Amino acid sequence: MxxxxxxxxxxxxxxxxxxxxxxxxxxxxxxxxxxxxxxxxxxxxxxxxxxxxxxxxxxxxxxxxxxxxxxxxxxxxxxxxxxxxxxxxxxxxxxxxxxxxxxxxxxxxxxxxxxxxxxxxxxxxxxxxxxxxxxxxxxxxxxxxxPASLPFIDIDKERIITSTEALSLKEIPKHLVVIGGGVIGLELGQVYKRLGAEVTVVEYMDRIIPGMDKAQSKELMKVMKKQKVKFALSHKVKSVDRNGNEVIIKADDKKDKEVEFKADYCLVSVGRxxxxxxxxxxxxxxxxxxxxxxxxxxxxxxxxxxxxxxxxxxxxxxxxxxxxxxxxxxxxxxxxxxxxxxxNLIPNVVYTWPEVASVGKTEEQLKEDKIEYKSGQFPMRALGRSRASGDIDGFVKILSDKSTDEVLGVHMVGARVADLIAEAVTAMEFRASAEDIARMSHAHPTYAEAVKEAALAATDNRALHV
CATH class of the missing domain: 3.50.50.60 (FAD/NAD(P)-binding domain)
Incomplete structure (x- = not known):
């Protein structure tokens, strides 16, 4: 042995x-x-x-x-x-x-x-x-x-699928209904939307990516709506049935009114x-x-x-x-x-486009914990680099302690923020203040300048380019 x-x-x-x-x-x-x-x-x-x-x-x-x-x-x-x-x-x-x-x-x-x-x-x-x-x-x-499911759903791996099957489809769905507005559902929903599918996201909560900062949820949904993705928020799915090549999804909306969705594919993305x-x-x-x-x-x-x-x-x-x-x-x-x-310093990323990235406390968490904070936010559309590439959606938001100025949370939506979030993690690992980030030289023109500008905004509202 x-x-x-x-x-x-x-x-x-x-x-x-x-x-x-x-x-x-x-x-x-x-x-x-x-x-x-x-x-x-x-x-x-x-x-x-x-x-x-x-x-x-x-x-x-x-x-x-x-x-x-x-x-x-x-x-x-x-x-x-x-x-x-x-x-x-x-x-x-x-x-x-x-x-x-x-x-x-x-x-x-x-x-x-x-x-x-x-x-x-x-x-x-x-x-x-x-x-x-x-x-x-x-x-x-x-x-x-x-992948997790709901007890009443029969995952047949053909028309009613998980993320595993969604990564190997042999055809582009005509209409893909995604149950769950979290990371996996939104990423795969965007893939097939780009390729020509009609995509509807059905989410139990009142917003998508509910674990992230509310401002990020709002911004991403606004952008994905522009991309023609449909959303049904505050909807409780109660049945998913297959009839040949058609999948019928029934849900109750926030007024307890039954709503029906018909699709050729249904992606069940309710966590793991x-x-x-x-x-x-x-x-x-x-x-x-x-x-x-x-x-x-x-x-x-x-x-x-x-x-x-x-x-x-x-x-x-x-x-x-x-x-x-x-x-x-x-x-x-x-x-x-x-x-x-x-x-607290493990970053979270959604790889849609624009990307979404976050580390530390959200604004909702700070309010719940009764921590006094300052907030500085800078729009991506104000950057020369964003205008040059055409990626003008999104923002960077920095939350810092009101008395010490220590950075407590950084929340981003925009091009390449999956990479940019590492700057925030580094700063927070060394307990940097918003002022520290604001005084660091950031190359121009870059998306990273939005981090500096958000830090300036959190430091006595000193953003320079907005």
């Missing part, structure tokens, strides 16, 4: 990063993955393929709607070749997942394919092409999450749930909470002292980079180090 210092179950961002960091720190490490390719949801059916389709569909939209104004004439009809678009997406996924195999080999990590299950706290059985057993002093559970199936948690007494997540302490240790869990399978926001931070943290804890994660 092979023995290891650490065995990692699951090869998504949390798992493979944990394995690499353990190996870097001198631990003999194994990683167990039930699927043929590593990378988990993110690399295979999540972050990477969705961004590939978002970029491809964005190119198509630019070609059909914006090239002419840039002085680019295209003769003949511009068409979508969905088969080639999906082929490119698959190639991007393949390149990325092969990169994980390379990293495992580079760091001398032993890979096993199969379902890992705890026999006891130090022994794991792996059921794959053959059944084997390994021994591990420590284990890290990183089995991630799966922790995946622990087959782990054998009962064999070792590891508890889960009422959401099915593995219970852990602040160091991500389970109720069994040599077993940890990270990423989507535990509490907290379900983001790949959160999982990566936790994977690295646990590895360093096992090596006797004292790492720390500030969960």
């Amino acid at each position: 092979d023995s290891y210092d650490v065995a990692v179950i699951g090869s998504g961002p949390g798992g493979y990063v944990a394995a690499i960091r353990c190996a870097q720190l001198g631990m003999k490490t194994a990683i167990i993955e039930k699927y043929a390719t590593k990378g988990g949801t993110c690399l295979n059916v999540g972050c990477i393929p969705s961004k590939a389709l978002l970029d491809s569909s964005h190119h198509f939209e630019d070609a059909t709607k914006h090239f002419e104004e840039h002085g680019i004439d295209i003769s003949g009809e511009v068409k979508v070749n969905l088969k080639n678009m999906m082929k490119r997406k698959s190639q991007v996924v393949e390149q990325t997942t092969k990169g994980i195999d390379f990293l495992m080999d580079k760091n001398n990590i032993t890979s096993y394919q199969g379902v890992g299950s705890f026999k006891d706290k130090t022994h794991i059985t792996i059921e794959g092409e053959q059944s084997i057993e390994i021994e591990a002093k420590h284990s890290i559970i990183a089995t991630g999450s799966k 749930k922790a995946y622990t199936e087959g782990l054998g948690l009962d064999n070792i007494g590891i508890e889960t909470n009422d959401k099915g997540q593995v219970k852990v302490d602040a160091h991500r240790k389970t109720s069994v002292d040599n077993i940890y869990a990270v990423g989507d399978v535990v509490d907290g926001i379900m983001l790949a980079h959160k999982a990566e931070e936790e994977g690295a943290m646990v590895a360093e804890i096992l090596a006797g180090q004292k790492p720390h994660i500030d969960y």
Whole structure:
């Protein structure tokens, strides 16, 4: 029987990063993955393929709607070749997942394919092409999450689909109804809207992306409405039925009046749930909470002292980079180090266009916590760089403490804000004030100038270009 210092179950961002960091720190490490390719949801059916389709569909939209104004004439009809678009997406996924195999080999990590299950706290059985057993002093559970649904919906994976199937459709829907106005639903809804589908988003709450700052929700919906996406907010879906190639969705609006939507595809995007199936948690007494997540302490240790869990399978926001931070943290804890994660400073991003990015406290949270704050906001349309590229929607908003001027939250909508948010995270990690950011030189012309201007606006309303 092979023995290891650490065995990692699951090869998504949390798992493979944990394995690499353990190996870097001198631990003999194994990683167990039930699927043929590593990378988990993110690399295979999540972050990477969705961004590939978002970029491809964005190119198509630019070609059909914006090239002419840039002085680019295209003769003949511009068409979508969905088969080639999906082929490119698959190639991007393949390149990325092969990169994980390379990293495992580079760091001398032993890979096993199969379902890992705890026999006891130090022994794991792996059921794959053959059944084997390994021994591990420590284990890290990183089995991630799966798309959630509603109890009355029968996901047939053909017409009533999850994000997984939406990433591999063989035709462009005529009418796609998206149940859920969160990140995944909006991103995939925008992909198919660009490609020619009619898209309707049905959301239970009174606004889209309800976990982010209210101003961001309002701005993104305004822009997506201009893009002809339809929204039905404050609608409680009560039935989803398929009749041949038609899907009928019934919901009650905020006045309890029944509303019916008909579509050829329905994307159920109501969040994700922790995946622990087959782990054998009962064999070792590891508890889960009422959401099915593995219970852990602040160091991500389970109720069994040599077993940890990270990423989507535990509490907290379900983001790949959160999982990566936790994977690295646990590895360093096992090596006797004292790492720390500030969960308030993990950024959240929506990869629509314009992009949406946020870190720290929202304005609603500060009001709820009765924290006195200052707010500075700057519109993207006031930037020379935005006018040059034609990306004039959005804003940057900075919230700072009224007495100390420390930055408490930064919320952005606009071109490339998924990258810009790192500036805010850096500033907040070092507890910068709005004045600190305002006095930093920002290159001109750039989208990043909006961050400086918002900081100036939060500092005695000193924005220069608005």
